[in-house]
């Protein structure tokens with residue numbers, strides 16, 4: 289098929305082609321928005337097909353706009369099937385609750401997204417599912433954390449905010465041997481930088497709120513995997529109802545078409561900034577997998593097409609220094625989230641990792657002076673200039 293011979297940038301533009309095509313004749317060039325809760329049938333036979341799950345019935349069970357987005361991401365990830373959710377967290381809960389049951393054990397990485405850690409520590413135990421946290425960038429540590437009851441391993445391709453890179457091939461080998469589901473949150477990497485299914489992951493999850501949507505105007509979550517793995521989650525989604533609104537799906541799909549272009553520019557900008565930051569007075573340390581000083585530099589070169597568009601750095605003066613820098617940026621926005629066209633700055637110790645005790649933050653390497661920058665598509669010299677003036 290032509291699609292499979294195309295490079296990623298072409299695929300991103302065309303990933304949803306034909307997903308909404310009418311039975312015959314011409315169709316809308318851009319995917320239409322199926323802003324409907326239900327569907328009409330010409331006769332009893334057609335209605336019966338829908339009732340058996342072979343045609344659209346009710347938008348909580350499925351909708352062409354949701355599916356156009358989910359299938360487009362599945363095609364970019366190289367997965368057989370995809371499913372769209374109202375947010376990244378509903379996708380993650382779907383993946384976990386559809387594949388686990390009482391008595392199961394989960395191994396998960398340290399430094400996962402705060403919401404994910406909360407699900408593991410507060411929600412799953414109430415369903416009788418226990419977990420162990422370990423360092424996913426150390427496959428040996430993961431192996432030691434596995435138990436006979438372990439049924440899932442949850443990792444992120446690249447973690448927040450220190451940008452540690454999981455050893456996906458080694459982890460997939462461990463999981464395959466023991467029939468454990470490898471669930472990879474690949475929000476920070478996007479399919480442009482890494483496609484975890486190619487390394488043996490069972491399910492890939494995205495907060496499409498971030499890079500896939502890319503413009504900070506839509507919340508969405510996506511799961512991609514084999515048809516079997518996705519079918520189980522579809523049933524869960526129908527039960528719990530965390531479905532993506534058709535208009536939100538349309539917005540995310542519109543963002544997806546420029547994904548490759550945006551991520552390439554964002555990564556170039558991030559590399560430029562990381563190199564520039566390293567030499568600046570007032571910067572104590574830069575965390576960027578593209579720098580030889582990063583502990584996972586070699587692994588990033590092996591597993592990621594580019595080292596990503598997130599840069600974290602420690603400013604002098606600890607918490608005070610970080611607050612001063614935060615207050616002084618002019619171009620870079622002071623905002624949560626990431627992956628947007630605009631550069632965004634956060635202070636992990638007061639936002640994403642606020643709920644952790646200071647000692648635990650210190651153990652994880654998240655100091656008071658650490659700042660995290662989600663690099664946008666602005667001119668890189670303007671971004672570096674903003675950082676420079678904020679340090680003065």
Ligand SMILES: *Cc1c(COP(=O)(O)O)cnc(C)c1O
Pocket residue numbers: 375376377378401403404444473475476495496497498507508509
């Ligand atoms: C934002 C984020 C999530 C949660 O996604 P929502 O769309 O906010 O629900 C999960 N994982 C990572 C890595 C994220 O950045």
